[in-house]
Structure formats: C-alpha cells, structure tokens
Amino acid sequence: MKKTSFVSAAALALSFAMPASAQMSVEDQIEARQAAYQFMSWNMGKIKAQAVDGEVEFNADQMKAAANAIAAVANSGMGALYSPDSTLDKAENTRLKPEFFEQPEKAREVGMNFGREANKLQEVAASGDKAALARQFAAVGETCKACHDNFRAK
Numbered sequence: 001m002k003k004t005s006f007v008s009a010a011a012l013a014l015s016f017a018m019p020a021s022a023q024m025s026v027e028d029q030i031e032a033r034q035a036a037y038q039f040m041s042w043n044m045g046k047i048k049a050q051a052v053d054g055e056v057e058f059n060a061d062q063m064k065a066a067a068n069a070i071a072a073v074a075n076s077g078m079g080a081l082y083s084p085d086s087t088l089d090k091a092e093n094t095r096l097k098p099e100f101f102e103q104p105e106k107a108r109e110v111g112m113n114f115g116r117e118a119n120k121l122q123e124v125a126a127s128g129d130k131a132a133l134a135r136q137f138a139a140v141g142e143t144c145k146a147c148h149d150n151f152r153a154k
C-alpha cells in the first residue's frame with residue numbers, strides 16, 4: 001500500500017509539473033534563463049577567484065560545489081527556456097538574437113560544447129587539482145563566450 005501511494009503521489013506531482021512548464025510564458029522563460037546565467041556566472045566567479053586568480057584561498061569543497069552547480073544548470077534542459085517568440089525582435093528585456101532559431105545546427109553545437117565542458121568541470125573539480133581546474137575554467141569560459149558571440153546581443 002505504501003508503495004502504491006508513493007507512486008500515485010509522484011504521478012500527481014508530475015501531472016502538475018508538466019503542464020506548468022509547457023505553459024511557461026515568454027516572460028517567465030526570459031527571467032528564468034537570465035537568472036540561470038547569473039547563477040552560473042556567480043559560480044564561475046568563485047572558481048576564478050580561487051583557482052585562477054588566487055585572490056581567495058583555494059577550498060576544494062567550495063570548488064566542487066560551484067562546479068556541481070554549473071553542471072546542474074547545464075544539464076537542466078535549458079532548451080525549454082528558449083522559444084521562437086522569446087527573441088529580442090519579438091520580446092522585451094532580452095538579448096537573445098533570432099539567429100538562435102535561424103541557425104539551429106550552430107545553436108546545437110554551442111550548446112553541446114558547453115554541456116560537455118561543464119560536465120568535465122565537475123569531474124576536474126572533484127579531483128581537487130587546482131591547476132587542472134584553472135585550465136578547465138578557461139575551457140568552459142570559451143564555450144560561454146562562443147554562445148554569446150553568436151547568439152547574445154551586445
């Protein structure tokens with residue numbers, strides 16, 4: 001009995017969650033993706049301060065937490081926060097270029113590269129190797145920049 005009620009509770013939770021995300025407004029998509037990028041940027045800043053610049057003492061646990069957060073965002077299915085109506089020519093308060101939908105191959109490529117390097121960041125942070133983390137920070141940063149250069153307006 002216990003098992004059944006757990007399953008139905010989970011099914012119920014899903015049945016609420018699915019339509020809610022399908023109905024997400026363009027405004028909510030824009031806000032959520034900007035918040036996600038800010039959150040990643042904050043965590044990238046921690047890695048830069050500790051592993052690259054050395055202005056804050058290196059703390060392997062904090063580095064692991066920061067990298068885990070970045071990888072979690074990267075793996076969260078952010079594509080759901082992008083809809084053709086949410087580009088800067090159609091929506092307010094966004095810098096997303098319409099090219100994102102006009103060049104789907106390129107968009108997929110930069111997205112995949114970012115995901116791969118973010119996952120690697122998580123692995124490297126888990127190893128506790130400061131120099132390797134600094135290198136991987138740069139690799140991730142390149143993939144952030146590649147997407148911005150192509151699809152984010154100035």
Ligand code: HEC
Nearest residue numbers: 030034037038040041044094095096111114144147151152
């Ligand atoms: C797949 C493309 C893509 C990747 C990868 C990407 N970004 Fe962005 N980023 C964008 C777009 C598009 C915007 C503009 C979003 C908007 O205004 O709706 C943006 C906006 C931002 C912003 C401004 C958010 C705001 O408040 O307006 C920051 C900061 C940022 N990105 C940092 C990063 C960092 C750091 C990474 C890598 C760890 C990264 N981004 C990876 C596409 C990307």
